[in-house]
């Protein structure tokens with residue numbers, strides 16, 4: 442009897458497991474391909490500037506003191522990663538030219554130009570098994586403060602459509618945060634208020650955009666990228682505005698051991714570095730500490 446039950450169990454497992462696996466492998470993401478700016482650059486500007494920017498006290502060409510969030514995600518999920526992101530990148534150089542380097546003198550490809558570089562590659566990995574990340578967070582407004590947020594989100598839409606054309610099934614869009622909070626603007630109340638206003642406007646545009654994409658694409662909520670029961674393209678959103686607001690709550694700051702959410706660890710003139718970077722939210726005037734990158738990756742891993 443026991444033997445019979447066991448063989449029934451084995452038979453059930455044998456018939457169930459392959460179908461479970463088949464379903465999973467059809468959805469299985471194996472690669473991470475990233476477009477955007479310094480929050481996702483793991484050495485492109487560094488190579489372009491012959492290792493002169495970012496400076497030596499940054500982490501090996503990253504615009505932070507640790508790893509950037511995409512690296513944590515790739516490691517945790519065992520994805521093969523390629524980042525096309527450049528520090529200083531805008532969404533599209535035909536809209537606003539992006540620059541990097543100590544005096545913003547080095548031209549860098551924008552997000553759309555990075556997507557084009559990816560599309561022109563002949564040895565692309567299977568797009569249907571790739572998670573694409575669009576991480577263009579606001580350099581556009583740094584280089585042209587009169588720009589309309591709708592123009593930026595339109596480029597995000599354009600990028601989605603271009604990737605969809607080559608078979609992309611999973612795209613993660615990283616939404617902007619409150620730019621008025623970064624040290625570069627925060628030290629000037631007029632500028633802080635102005636860039637907060639732009640950020641609020643961009644959030645409103647993203648809200649409309651998500652409604653516009655609607656049921657044809659959008660998966661909100663947990664694990665948007667595992668849903669592959671139909672042919673729709675999964676577009677998920679990570680809202681950094683909400684995440685940073687959450688991380689700024691006293692309980693969260695206590696958990697993280699962060700006591701300074703105002704000043705960067707690196708001085709504005711890049712001449713001095715603080716002795717307690719782990720107590721800072723911002724690494725420099727524009728960038729996050731490695732600790733906060735880790736927090737972003739934790740939020741992203743909840744979607745995967």
Ligand SMILES: *[C@@H]1O[C@H](CO)[C@@H](O)[C@H](O)[C@H]1NC(C)=O
Nearest residue numbers: 586628629630631632633635
């Ligand atoms: C703050 O920024 C505004 C707008 O860019 C500028 O006109 C003003 O001079 C700045 N104030 C200070 C104290 O730097």
